[in-house]
Amino acid sequence: MKTSNLPTLRAIFGFAVIALVTGVSSGQENAVIWEGVYTAEQAARGETVYTETCIACHGQDLGGNSNSPGLVGMGFMFLWEGRTLGAFYGKIRSEMPTDRPGHLPAQDYLDVVAYILQKNAFPEGSEELPSSVETLDSISIVSKP
Ligand code: HEC
Structure with a gap:
């Protein structure tokens, strides 16, 4: 893997975490x-x-x-x-x-x-x-x- 891809990967990973957390909190509204x-x-x-x-x-x-x-x-x-x-x-x-x-x-x-x-x-x-x-x-x- 080229090091230049790392920021992109971090961004994708960060986005996934946010999506997960939001998913959980909207579940609690139900x-x-x-x-x-x-x-x-x-x-x-x-x-x-x-x-x-x-x-x-x-x-x-x-x-x-x-x-x-x-x-x-x-x-x-x-x-x-x-x-x-x-x-x-x-x-x-x-x-x-x-x-x-x-x-x-x-x-x-x-x-x-x-x-x-x-x-x-x-x-x-x-x-x-x-x-x-x-x-x-x-x-x-x-x-x-
Ligand atoms: C004449 C007999 C009969 C009557 C009266 C009857 N059932 Fe059933 N019930 C069955 C049979 C046989 C099954 C299994 C077949 C199926 O799942 O469709 C079943 C399945 C079920 C299931 C699914 C079981 C499961 O956990 O998957 C539920 C829930 C249920 N019945 C609830 C009710 C309720 C509430 C009533 C009253 C409003 C009722 N039944 C009236 C015969 C009956």
Whole structure:
């Protein structure tokens, strides 16, 4: 490598560092799942939806049965870690319940997502889950930091 390239390389490297740092700080402006992205009241509404619509297949403890997957614990994190709440909500809204997908009001789908988050020990917060899918897409499902 010629020494004359060094300043250019430094400039590129410096730019990459700035891009990284900016990326991280703009991430912090988005809601973080461990800082509370739903309310206790919303999860309680979601429990009613779950009991009426999901419990027959996914079980009272959300552990699933021989035909339906569990929605809590390691199984949940195995499938969903690194993905977004938007993807999770989208999956439920477009495919559940399997016998009549998309049948519930949008708010019921959001509330049931809040309930599943609560059952996975994600903390409650002071604001309900945002109803905008774009905002939900900005919230990643990650393990406890
Ligand atoms: C008639 C049975 C049945 C009902 C009712 C039902 N599900 Fe499911 N669910 C399934 C089956 C079977 C699968 C696995 C196939 C799949 O992923 O599409 C599944 C998959 C899922 C998944 C994806 C599992 C994962 O971690 O990838 C979620 C989340 C889910 N259901 C949530 C719900 C919610 C919330 C409700 C109530 C609104 C509901 N389901 C109602 C049978 C059911």
